[in-house]
Amino acid sequence: MIRLFVGLELPAKLRERLAGLGAGIEGVRWVDEENLHLTLRFIGEVDEAQAEDIVEALDRVQVPPFRIVLDGLGTFGAGVRLRAVWVAVQPSPPLEALHRKIERAVVRAGLPAEGRRFVPHVTLARLGSVAAREKLGPFIAYNAGFRSRPIRVSSFTLFQSFLTGEGADYVAVERFDLALEEA
Ligand code: ATP
Ligand code: MG
Numbered sequence: 001m002i003r004l005f006v007g008l009e010l011p012a013k014l015r016e017r018l019a020g021l022g023a024g025i026e027g028v029r030w031v032d033e034e035n036l037h038l039t040l041r042f043i044g045e046v047d048e049a050q051a052e053d054i055v056e057a058l059d060r061v062q063v064p065p066f067r068i069v070l071d072g073l074g075t076f077g078a079g080v081r082l083r084a085v086w087v088a089v090q091p092s093p094p095l096e097a098l099h100r101k102i103e104r105a106v107v108r109a110g111l112p113a114e115g116r117r118f119v120p121h122v123t124l125a126r127l128g129s130v131a132a133r134e135k136l137g138p139f140i141a142y143n144a145g146f147r148s149r150p151i152r153v154s155s156f157t158l159f160q161s162f163l164t165g166e167g168a169d170y171v172a173v174e175r176f177d178l179a180l181e182e183a
Contacts, residue, residue: 003163004159018033027128035170073124092120159172
């Protein structure tokens with residue numbers, strides 16, 4: 001079985017900047033610079049045949065290229081239940097449209113529909129120790145004003161996720177270009 005998800009790759013300079021935000025704060029599982037991404041659809045474990053159907057369906061997804069802006073910080077969970085810290089995305093109808101089409105494509109390929117609301121985000125850190133949680137409040141306050149330049153989205157990516165003891169590693173298995181004109 002292979003563990004897959006669909007997402008956006010981020011420009012190297014932006015990943016470098018994002019990775020720099022948490023430098024110096026220990027006890028937190030920071031996402032490695034090369035792994036920073038925006039998840040559009042988590043797929044999970046599938047077999048080869050399913051993976052091929054998914055690729056075929058994703059290949060038909062088409063929206064014009066667009067831009068997104070990362071803006072502000074958010075969390076999953078709060079207080080003692082804080083699980084993850086992430087950078088938010090400015091509301092983006094084109095991103096929503098891409099997400100919707102990808103969702104339809106993977107359902108067409110035979111996957112169960114995602115029941116949860118789409119919260120576009122770039123995860124920076126997952127929680128490690130309790131002590132680390134206390135350091136994240138100030139970190140979030142300090143970086144609340146984070147904002148990226150407009151990021152051009154001209155493709156999306158099918159990633160394979162390799163879970164290791166020390167966090168996951170993601171490998172791009174297929175890139176899908178967004179074209180200005182419908183082919
Ligand atoms: P780990 O699970 O070891 O903490 P990870 O979450 O980075 O590592 P995966 O579980 O393979 O690795 O997840 C890949 C991507 O999909 C990550 O961006 C993760 O946040 C996201 N993701 C994982 N599970 C779900 C889910 N059920 N719904 C939405 N997104 C998910
Ligand atoms: Mg996970």
